[in-house]
Amino acid sequence: MKTATVSLFALALSATVSAGDHGKGKGKDKAPKKPLVSSAKLQSYVNKRDLLNDANKLQSFAKAHGGNRAFGSGGHNATVDYIYNTLKRLNYYDVVKQPFTEIFSEGTASLNVNGANVPAAIMTYTPGGEVSSTLVAVPNLGCTPTDYPAEVAGKIAFVSRGTCSFAEKSLSAKAAGAAGIVIYNNVAGSLAGTLGAPFQDYAPVVGISQEDAAPILEALSAGPVEATLDVDATVEQRVNYNVIAETKGGDHENVLVVGGHSDSVSAGPGINDDGSGTIGILNIAKYLSNFSVKNAVRFAFFGAEEFGLLGSYFYVKSINSSETELAKIRAYLNFDMIASPNYILGIYDGDGSAYNLTGPPGSDIIEKDFEDFYKSKRSPSVPTEFSGRSDYAGFIQNGIPSGGLFTGAEVPKTEAEQKLFGGEVGVAYDINYHKVGDTVDNLNWKAFLINTQAIAHSVAKYATSWKGFPAVNLNERRWAGDKAKAMKRSLGVHGHGVHTHSGPCGGGDEI
Ligand SMILES: *[C@@H]1O[C@H](CO)[C@@H](O)[C@H](O)[C@H]1NC(C)=O
Numbered sequence: 001m002k003t004a005t006v007s008l009f010a011l012a013l014s015a016t017v018s019a020g021d022h023g024k025g026k027g028k029d030k031a032p033k034k035p036l037v038s039s040a041k042l043q044s045y046v047n048k049r050d051l052l053n054d055a056n057k058l059q060s061f062a063k064a065h066g067g068n069r070a071f072g073s074g075g076h077n078a079t080v081d082y083i084y085n086t087l088k089r090l091n092y093y094d095v096v097k098q099p100f101t102e103i104f105s106e107g108t109a110s111l112n113v114n115g116a117n118v119p120a121a122i123m124t125y126t127p128g129g130e131v132s133s134t135l136v137a138v139p140n141l142g143c144t145p146t147d148y149p150a151e152v153a154g155k156i157a158f159v160s161r162g163t164c165s166f167a168e169k170s171l172s173a174k175a176a177g178a179a180g181i182v183i184y185n186n187v188a189g190s191l192a193g194t195l196g197a198p199f200q201d202y203a204p205v206v207g208i209s210q211e212d213a214a215p216i217l218e219a220l221s222a223g224p225v226e227a228t229l230d231v232d233a234t235v236e237q238r239v240n241y242n243v244i245a246e247t248k249g250g251d252h253e254n255v256l257v258v259g260g261h262s263d264s265v266s267a268g269p270g271i272n273d274d275g276s277g278t279i280g281i282l283n284i285a286k287y288l289s290n291f292s293v294k295n296a297v298r299f300a301f302f303g304a305e306e307f308g309l310l311g312s313y314f315y316v317k318s319i320n321s322s323e324t325e326l327a328k329i330r331a332y333l334n335f336d337m338i339a340s341p342n343y344i345l346g347i348y349d350g351d352g353s354a355y356n357l358t359g360p361p362g363s364d365i366i367e368k369d370f371e372d373f374y375k376s377k378r379s380p381s382v383p384t385e386f387s388g389r390s391d392y393a394g395f396i397q398n399g400i401p402s403g404g405l406f407t408g409a410e411v412p413k414t415e416a417e418q419k420l421f422g423g424e425v426g427v428a429y430d431i432n433y434h435k436v437g438d439t440v441d442n443l444n445w446k447a448f449l450i451n452t453q454a455i456a457h458s459v460a461k462y463a464t465s466w467k468g469f470p471a472v473n474l475n476e477r478r479w480a481g482d483k484a485k486a487m488k489r490s491l492g493v494h495g496h497g498v499h500t501h502s503g504p505c506g507g508g509d510e511i
């Protein structure tokens with residue numbers, strides 16, 4: 001993670017678009033009239049028992065299916081079914097399971113050089129393979145087959161990172177006859193990345209750190225170096241689901257969308273990332289069913305976020321071919337990690353005042369409303385970078401006002417933050433980020449409870465009024481969306497992100 005090999009360009013490889021058909025006013029609620037939702041009433045429902053019950057549920061799904069809820073896995077399927085059934089039973093929402101197919105890739109690698117193990121990371125989409133032979137130093141950057149010496153045939157190429165993509169190196173090595181390729185970093189730190197596209201004629205490929213490469217290069221200049229490279233990898237098409245639920249009641253032309261991602265990484269059960277956001281919005285959806293709304297509220301549980309925001313991009317693309325559908329969405333709220341153990345109470349910096357990455361007009365209002373909420377609780381809060389590194393990216397790229405909360409991932413807490421929130425300076429906000437330890441025990445309850453109340457506050461507010469928000473103007477939205485796309489590009493693959501998800505994203509342009 002710290003080598004920042006993560007790029008954000010999501011692949012849109014997928015299949016049939018099933019249009020976002022939510023409600024549209026049919027199926028009028030015939031039940032006795034419920035009271036109009038209010039912030040205080042909706043907040044009053046929030047309780048630890050409900051959140052804990054769901055956290056245990058998600059953990060049990062992971063436990064029953066190999067320890068994770070990664071997209072397309074049994075653990076994720078169970079999560080999706082649970083969300084779908086919970087919402088369906090309320091008879092308050094029109095609920096849709098939106099299928100999409102994406103390529104899943106995972107694996108492990110081991111590299112042994114002259115009898116010593118060297119930490120090596122697979123590149124996403126690498127094929128598997130095992131080879132024991134000698135390492136062959138490639139004198140230049142290995143970007144074309146002619147860069148490789150003839151003796152590389154059947155052996156393991158040893159190449160520096162740089163100039164061309166990992167994919168080009170791996171394809172060229174294969175074309176030159178290499179049985180595998182080790183790419184070493186050209187800056188300090190370890191190296192992991194993605195080939196950007198599956199099912200090409202790649203040589204099995206791993207990355208290693210510059211530090212680990214230095215003694216190997218020295219040994220190579222002195223004589224032959226024996227090595228074994230073992231890449232155990234799976235690359236396959238997987239069906240996956242978004243769950244989308246819109247209140248039957250309310251104005252369907254002026255909709256609030258509230259989202260989070262329902263998948264985990266394959267390293268662990270993902271109970272904070274993003275079990276916490278999933279559970280927070282699912283429970284608010286349950287409580288909301290005791291009220292009526294003026295504006296329709298659409299809850300979105302996105303799949304395959306950890307693979308490059310794939311579910312949310314798929315969803316946004318399934319509606320943005322229609323300007324009318326797009327114009328119905330007045331704002332998007334995102335909740336991805338809201339109970340980190342060494343938490344901050346972070347609000348996406350929608351007005352750009354802290355990080356100079358400004359969201360579409362209206363994002364400033366969303367940020368301000370969250371600030372006011374924490375003030376009302378006499379609680380501190382801080383802005384957090386609005387960098388496009390979670391499911392709101394597709395929404396801001398379409399000019400939709402967006403915002404949300406984030407309690408922090410792998411970045412260490414500062415002294416100033418410790419003064420505000422307690423916890424430990426110099427320790428990651430979430431020491432179990434993307435790890436096996438992201439369990440129910442990893443959750444901070446103070447953060448989880450106040451943030452679930454914060455969701456209640458904003459949902460109740462926007463379900464009753466869009467006062468203050470800019471009227472929908474599609475030209476302005478297009479302009480704001482283009483600005484958001486440019487903002488994302490300028491961050492590049494080495495951008496500092498508070499919530500960079502590892503895993504495959506990339507359009508094969510990673511170098
Ligand atoms: C998850 O659901 C998909 C779609 O229904 C199915 O193709 C797949 O086999 C399921 N995976 C597991 C592990 O149950």
Ligand SMILES: *[C@@H]1O[C@H](CO)[C@@H](O)[C@H](O)[C@H]1NC(C)=O
Binds near residue numbers: 045286
């Ligand atoms: C609705 O309110 C009643 C009590 O007023 C409560 O028992 C019930 O659980 C609430 N429904 C939901 C979905 O929270």
Ligand SMILES: *[C@@H]1O[C@H](CO)[C@@H](O)[C@H](O)[C@H]1NC(C)=O
Binds near residue numbers: 356
């Ligand atoms: C903020 O970003 C814009 C580009 O979007 C740039 O022109 C401007 O100089 C930046 N301002 C600061 C204070 O960094």
Ligand SMILES: *[C@@H]1O[C@H](CO)[C@@H](O)[C@H](O)[C@H]1NC(C)=O
Binds near residue numbers: 321394395
């Ligand atoms: C739809 O949204 C995607 C994701 O942000 C974007 O790349 C694409 O340009 C949008 N399409 C239209 C027609 O606006």
Ligand SMILES: [Zn+2]
Binds near residue numbers: 305
């Ligand atoms: Zn996440």
